[in-house]
Amino acid sequence: MDWKHIQFDWNHARAFLVVADEGSLSAAGRAMAISQPTLGRQITALESQLKVTLFERVGKGLTLTQSGLRLYEYVKKMADAANEFSLVAQGQSNEVSGDVCISLTELDAYFRFAPLISKFKEYAPNIRLEVQVSNDISDLKRREADVALRYQRPTQPDLITKKIGSEHAYLYGHQDYVKHFANKKPQDVSNLQLIGFDHSDQMKHYLMEMGFPARDDQFTVICKNQLVQLQMMLQGGALAFLPDHIAARFPELVPAFVESFKPIELDMWLVCHRELHTSRKVRLVFDFLSENLNIK
Amino acid sequence: MDWKHIQFDWNHARAFLVVADEGSLSAAGRAMAISQPTLGRQITALESQLKVTLFERVGKGLTLTQSGLRLYEYVKKMADAANEFSLVAQGQSNEVSGDVCISLTELDAYFRFAPLISKFKEYAPNIRLEVQVSNDISDLKRREADVALRYQRPTQPDLITKKIGSEHAYLYGHQDYVKHFANKKPQDVSNLQLIGFDHSDQMKHYLMEMGFPARDDQFTVICKNQLVQLQMMLQGGALAFLPDHIAARFPELVPAFVESFKPIELDMWLVCHRELHTSRKVRLVFDFLSENLNIK
């Protein structure tokens, strides 16, 4: 490796960047909490080392010369890399360590989060994650989880919520089963079998809204566990609601009654205590999930 | 702009890079001409600021930790940007100024170099270029030019030569003229008109090699100026040799006797005095041309 081209003082380069951005030595000094004479000297030193005039001293303030403007883009690149460096370093920090508990639905834990664990390990090796798999709307207030993924926006004012995506759910079934109703409307099918989520009438209400009043006896099975639901659906013989991106992983699953039903739109919300959001470790997990979880 | 993530000491980041690359504090110290204790302190300072252990102190030498390895790629990015910064700064330097004379053929000056002038102005605003347009093999020894583009490799040992590309030349003509000989062999055409380069027999020799002995009376015009040759060719009525990339700019020009002739392969050599190559300004021009001139 050849080091001679990186021998200049990198802090001077940083000073150059900030001064160029802020427009004056004084402003830059304020922005990065260092004195104006120091910045002035750093700029001068850089200029004399490079033998390039970076700024035009024109009365009040400094303006970039043509050369300075051209060089600016490279210190910008340096700063971008420095930024990433610092960000990643935060994740690697020994200080940011401990346990963080996150709450996910079965489908999200299985399909979305599981593939991310090695990435997370790299991102924050000192944080141990506890994953609470549940479809219940677990109470963040009771600290059952530090961060949770929800499909309804919580209303409590002491929670931080961030919409990280949205998805569509649809009535799916095994293709061998669905083809019996091809081109039929739900009203024309009397013996349609469904897998219910729980004993609430939410699913029935939705079907009724769509003009298909389902009877209780059509719910072959009631099961809260989405993964088990999915497995049963794959056996054929019944339909259930499933997010599109999950169904897409199984070629044998096809949507039923595409003509008659409109998809259910689900917004994904990442939720966290307002106070916990100031904790570095929780903040880190929150940011990681918000950036990586919505990838299909 | 938010500066808080670039507040760490950038020189420490540089120290980190070099130590990681060289494998030990002492080696890094030697490489960048600073003492081993200084480097040790810089690394320690960086580690304690980031709260990340970058190196494992294992007996002789240091090895990167997992975190250090991950962070390394970002300081590498910083260093790459720093490198570019330094390189561009050299071009902008007030020190690198003065006149540099380059020698190019008419075609290269017209088609290749002319589009580069604004880029060169940005690259080295303090250098004034003198462009010597000539097809003569001007003598670099007599300092008629500092840098020259040649199509034959000079043999003098005191010249620096660098192959910067290669191109194919072919017998071209206006499509209206060439179509008369479509699917014919050169031997079957008796009244073929050619544009000659000079009174030497080089072109005749080449044609003879290809099995087409050209007669003197077939050379309608002899003209050393390639641009004028080109213009005459565009009028139709005669064929001439032309590099492919030039011909490609004129849709009306098509190659003649594609079946019978094989293309002439021309290597492009950038040439410079060995001693001049140490001059910053000449070096800069040489590097600029070697990077930008071969673009078609």
Next chain:
DNA sequence: TTCTATCTATTCATATTTGTATGTCCAGGT
């Protein structure tokens, strides 16, 4: 014009960083 706010340049005491010299530790060869 004159005043004022705000900028850059200079000065000097202080704080920090650096290098030299030296101590200590470890691995490999004799």
Next chain:
DNA sequence: ACCTGGACATACAAATATGAATAGATAGAA
């Protein structure tokens, strides 16, 4: 077991960078 070469750590003096205070300069407002 001992020696040796090369590595990192430590101590202290010298070099360097920094900040507070201040002076000088400029643009804009009254």
